[in-house]
Amino acid sequence: MLYRRRELDLPNGNLDTPVLFPVRNLGKRSSDNTPTYVGDIPDFSSAIINARSIRNRDPMWNRLTNGVTLREEMDVPEDTIVFADSGGFDFTSGEVDTTPKETLETQRQLNADIYGTVDVPLSRKNRAAENQDRIEQSIQFALEASDHHDGDSLLLASVHGYDPETIRNNIQHLEKYGDFHGYALGSLVPIRTDYEKVTSLVLAARKATEKHLHVYGLGGLVYQPLLLYLGVDSFDSSAFIRAAGNRNYLIPGFGGEELQNIEEMERLPCPCPICGQRTLDDIRQDRTALTQHNLWALATELRRFRYVAESERDIENYLDLRFRGNEVTQRAYKTAKQQIRRLV
Amino acid sequence: MNNSFTISDEQQNYTQYNLQANPFPYSPVPAEDPEIFCGQQHVAEQISSTVSSVLATGKSKHLVVTGKYGNGKSHTLKYTRSLLRDRDDVVVGYVAQPGEGFLDIYHEFMYDLGFNRIQELAYNWLASVARDVTDANPMGAESMRSLIDEGDVLLSDIVPEAIRKLSDITRFADFARAIVHMVYEDTNLYAWQWLTAEGIRYEQRKEMEIHSALDDDTMGVRAFTALKNLLLDLGYTSVFVFVDEFESIARLNSKNEQATLNSIRHLMDQNSSGLCVLFGCAPEVWQDVMSEYHAFSERIGQEVALRPLTSEHLYELVADYLNRERDEPNGEAPIHPFTEESLDMILQRSQGNVRQVLALCSRVLDTAIEDEREVITEEFVQESM
Ligand SMILES: [Zn+2]
Numbered sequence: 001m002l003y004r005r006r007e008l009d010l011p012n013g014n015l016d017t018p019v020l021f022p023v024r025n026l027g028k029r030s031s032d033n034t035p036t037y038v039g040d041i042p043d044f045s046s047a048i049i050n051a052r053s054i055r056n057r058d059p060m061w062n063r064l065t066n067g068v069t070l071r072e073e074m075d076v077p078e079d080t081i082v083f084a085d086s087g088g089f090d091f092t093s094g095e096v097d098t099t100p101k102e103t104l105e106t107q108r109q110l111n112a113d114i115y116g117t118v119d120v121p122l123s124r125k126n127r128a129a130e131n132q133d134r135i136e137q138s139i140q141f142a143l144e145a146s147d148h149h150d151g152d153s154l155l156l157a158s159v160h161g162y163d164p165e166t167i168r169n170n171i172q173h174l175e176k177y178g179d180f181h182g183y184a185l186g187s188l189v190p191i192r193t194d195y196e197k198v199t200s201l202v203l204a205a206r207k208a209t210e211k212h213l214h215v216y217g218l219g220g221l222v223y224q225p226l227l228l229y230l231g232v233d234s235f236d237s238s239a240f241i242r243a244a245g246n247r248n249y250l251i252p253g254f255g256g257e258e259l260q261n262i263e264e265m266e267r268l269p270c271p272c273p274i275c276g277q278r279t280l281d282d283i284r285q286d287r288t289a290l291t292q293h294n295l296w297a298l299a300t301e302l303r304r305f306r307y308v309a310e311s312e313r314d315i316e317n318y319l320d321l322r323f324r325g326n327e328v329t330q331r332a333y334k335t336a337k338q339q340i341r342r343l344v
Numbered sequence: 345m346n347n348s349f350t351i352s353d354e355q356q357n358y359t360q361y362n363l364q365a366n367p368f369p370y371s372p373v374p375a376e377d378p379e380i381f382c383g384q385q386h387v388a389e390q391i392s393s394t395v396s397s398v399l400a401t402g403k404s405k406h407l408v409v410t411g412k413y414g415n416g417k418s419h420t421l422k423y424t425r426s427l428l429r430d431r432d433d434v435v436v437g438y439v440a441q442p443g444e445g446f447l448d449i450y451h452e453f454m455y456d457l458g459f460n461r462i463q464e465l466a467y468n469w470l471a472s473v474a475r476d477v478t479d480a481n482p483m484g485a486e487s488m489r490s491l492i493d494e495g496d497v498l499l500s501d502i503v504p505e506a507i508r509k510l511s512d513i514t515r516f517a518d519f520a521r522a523i524v525h526m527v528y529e530d531t532n533l534y535a536w537q538w539l540t541a542e543g544i545r546y547e548q549r550k551e552m553e554i555h556s557a558l559d560d561d562t563m564g565v566r567a568f569t570a571l572k573n574l575l576l577d578l579g580y581t582s583v584f585v586f587v588d589e590f591e592s593i594a595r596l597n598s599k600n601e602q603a604t605l606n607s608i609r610h611l612m613d614q615n616s617s618g619l620c621v622l623f624g625c626a627p628e629v630w631q632d633v634m635s636e637y638h639a640f641s642e643r644i645g646q647e648v649a650l651r652p653l654t655s656e657h658l659y660e661l662v663a664d665y666l667n668r669e670r671d672e673p674n675g676e677a678p679i680h681p682f683t684e685e686s687l688d689m690i691l692q693r694s695q696g697n698v699r700q701v702l703a704l705c706s707r708v709l710d711t712a713i714e715d716e717r718e719v720i721t722e723e724f725v726q727e728s729m
Contacts, residue, residue: 128553129504136500163530165492165499172495200530 002206002231002340003309010113011152013045013079017212018228020219020302021048021083022295023238024074026060040273040292043299045080048236051106052087052098070110083236084112085216088119088138088158088186096120096137100144112153116214117142119158122187135160138186139170146178154181156214162191164204171208182212182233189217195332199226203339206231221250222329224301225322229315230336240294244287250297252304253322259284272296357713358669361681367669368706378423384657390648391424395620398582399434404619406612406643408590410627411650414697417624420650421586424622433581441589445600446607447541450564453585454540454571459532462539466526468578473506492527513577514570518554523574525552539567561607569614582618591626593633605633605640612643652696658687661698662705681712685722693729704729 008015024047049070055061064070071078084107086098098106100118107115119138122131142157149155157180161167171183185205188198198218205213212233219227219237227235240250248256251269259280262268268275268283274293275283283289308318316337323330358365387409394407411417421438428436437453454462467485474480474488480497482488491497503524510520518538525535534548541558549555558567572583593601612619625633627649634641653661663678674680679687682705690708694700711728712720 129507132500132504136498139498139500163528165528169492169495169497169499172493173498174495176495197530 001315002343003228003305003315004231004233006212006233008154008212010081010154012081012111012113015046015081015113017233018302019046019234020044020224020298021046021234021236022298023047023236023241024049025238025241026050026054026074041295041299043302044295045077046083047074047076047080048083048085049074049110049112050087051084051103051110051112054110055098055106064109070112081114082110082112083114083116083214083234084110085116085236086118086158088116088121096141100141101148104145104148107153108151114154114156114214115145115149116156116184116216117145117158119160119186121190122160122162123190124162131162135166135170139173142174142180143178146174146180149179154212156180156182156184156212158186158216159183159205160185160187161201162187162197164200167201167204168208171205175209180211182214183209184214184216186216188215192218192223193328195226195329196335198223199230199332199336200339202227202230202232203336207343219298221252221255221297221301222326224298225305225319226329226333226336228302228305229319229333230340237298240291240298243294244291247284247287247290248294249283249290250294252297252301253325255326259290268293270296270300272300358709360713360716360718361709362671362674363666363669364671365669366706366709367665367667368702368709370703370706378419378426384651387420387648387650390646391420391622394622394646395424395428395584398584398618398620402581402617404582404612404616406619406621406623406646408623408625408630408644408647409650410625410630410647412626412652414699415650415652416698417650418588419698421588421622421624425584425586428584433579434584435575435580435582436584436586438586439588441592442587442604443592444596445604446561446611447559447564449585449587449604449608450568451541453568459536462523462536463526463532465574465578466523469510469523469574470502470506470527472578473502473509477502477505489527510574514573516566516570518556518558519567519570521552521554541567561603562610565607565611565614568611572615572618576618580618582620585619585621586624587621588624590623591629594629602637605637609640609643653691653698653701655684655688655691658691658701659684661701662687665702665705681709681717681719683719683721686720686725689722689725693725 006017008017022044026049054064060073064073069078070082071080074080086103096118098118103118104115118141120134122134138158138160145155146157157174157178159167159170159174161170167185174180174183183205185202188201191197202215213231215227215232215235217236219235220239224235243250243256247259249259249268250256262280265280268280270276270293272293274289274296278289283293308315319333323333391407391409394405397403398405409417409420425436425438428434435457437456439449439452439456442449443452464485467488471482471484471488474482474491474497478497478501480491482491492499507517507520507524510523511517514520522535522538525531531552534544535552537544538549538554538558541564543557543559556563558564575583593604596604608621612621630647659679662682666679667673690701690704694704708720708725708728712724717724
């Protein structure tokens with residue numbers, strides 16, 4: 001069994017893992033559309049933000065360098081744990097416009113607890129040689145960041161690769177030549193529908209290091225239990241925002257359902273603080289409410305898994321059930337199960 | 345005894361003949377790695393000369409060993425292979441029969457080398473590139489593998505260069521990619537299937553950026569040549585291909601037969617160095633090939649014929665086999681308990697067919713023990729058959 005619980009000792013407090021970092025769209029061109037959740041959902045006293053977007057948003061960056069704290073800007077308590085991603089995903093097509101050193105300064109200025117190193121993501125559309133270049137660049141950026149990093153914050157090296165050897169090889173290389181508190185696996189979002197591939201990559205990373213392992217971008221309802229099962233320590237997700245944007249209502253075990261497909265119901269099947277009190281029609285018209293519910297749905301998924309694990313029920317039985325409905329994810333889970341059994 | 349259904353607590357007593365056990369192959373099928381050469385001196389000399397010449401000069405040379413069924417062609421090829429396999433500067437592949445054409449020969453050759461060997465070559469290739477472009481100094485496949493696993497060398501540092509350089513050497517970029525993909529667990533099976541010409545789906549090729557299908561004789565010749573060039577670059581002196589039962593090409597229709605011979609001719613033309621093809625062929629089929637396909641036979645040039653066994657050869661052969669199970673040679677009577685007359689009888693009964701001779705010797709020896717014979721006489725052979 002790879003599922004594990006840890007506690008991270010961070011500059012702004014302690015954090016129990018495994019944990020989900022909800023995405024805060026701070027600094028993006030569209031206004032910050034993340035509703036307040038810290039304090040409302042006790043599981044999520046944390047957030048992941050994009051250091052590059054904030055840095056590039058002049059008015060906000062001016063406030064942040066003139067005495068306003070990031071947490072004030074986010075309207076959350078000062079002890080909120082913040083993961084500052086470098087914003088690598090924005091370099092998917094363009095040139096990298098920052099350096100590891102500059103990114104570290106930004107992350108430090110934001111008083112982030114966890115820093116992700118600058119990375120250049122892969123795409124399956126790229127030629128293999130192009131992806132090899134990008135892998136190489138991310139490694140060099142990570143090693144540079146390691147050279148410049150000091151302080152109590154956690155430095156996670158971003159790792160990319162579309163095959164297990166590359167993942168293993170990169171992590172071992174970084175382990176040998178750098179100094180990191182853990183690793184963050186990227187570039188998985190573009191291949192997220194290839195569950196078996198993603199599973200084998202995550203497992204390769206988990207086998208390569210005992211340190212903290214984060215998976216970028218795959219904290220949605222389907223991936224959460226799979227990642228927990230694979231022993232991932234943290235992940236992040238904007239699924240709750242994106243789903244709400246599409247008027248999608250997330251239900252653990254069922255995935256998403258478009259609200260327009262549900263007509264004659266007074267109340268939704270969820271007892272969360274949003275759905276528990278309000279009617280379907282009410283929520284239908286309130287995107288913020290929908291977003292908040294969706295986040296509760298993610299929290300529910302996480303709590304369920306923990307409950308199964310803590311009550312010493314058989315996690316594999318639970319997952320057998322959990323993935324029964326979907327052939328694709330079921331196959332991915334079975335692959336993971338076989339690979340894990342081969343491990344122990 | 346080989347027969348596991350013969351239950352007996354009684355040990356056959358071979359010691360009365362100064363033997364530890366029955367030394368003759370029980371089954372008349374040639375052994376995979378024969379320890380005794382039961383061919384003939386002139387054949388041994390011709391093969392040695394061809395092989396030595398290739399090893400010494402690096403220039404390609406080919407040879408046909410002809411012989412009637414049972415005269416020991418397979419045995420000869422396999423014996424030669426077993427001698428060469430111990431050398432670490434050559435690669436030897438055995439093809440049991442040519443199949444439907446050159447692509448089948450190529451396929452069988454690759455299969456005989458096997459997945460692990462090809463994967464090892466891939467690691468060796470990465471090692472050679474790593475020595476060029478990194479500070480690391482891997483001396484072989486194993487050390488390359490561990491440098492990758494331990495993260496001392498970054499795959500992204502060496503893989504693009506490995507593909508580029510191998511494409512240069514082989515002039516076959518798809519082949520280069522397939523070789524490099526042998527080190528990736530997600531794709532090595534597809535790479536292997538492509539390399540052995542088994543055919544893979546388009547999507548699987550696409551994942552490795554392989555554009556062509558390896559599915560006809562021309563591509564087979566290209567791939568073989570690419571492999572040979574890779575091997576020479578890695579420091580091997582030569583590649584040996586043993587094609588047994590070559591006479592079976594006579595089964596093909598004349599168009600396919602011609603195509604197969606043409607492909608082999610192309611293979612030889614494109615590989616003037618480092619290649620040695622040894623054919624085993626029935627003499628009558630080889631006669632036809634010689635007379636009908638000059639272009640092909642010219643390139644082989646050399647032929648050596650296995651003759652049916654003579655009595656003298658047989659005595660030597662039997663003595664060789666018996667010596668395997670003796671602590672010390674029987675100086676005066678090397679073929680004891682056989683007599684020359686009994687062996688002549690065996691030879692006559694098996695019409696010079698080596699496999700049958702050996703199987704008969706095996707049987708007669710066991711019968712002699714059961715009957716507690718002191719020597720095996722001509723009469724005894726006759727009775728026991
Ligand atoms: Zn709800």
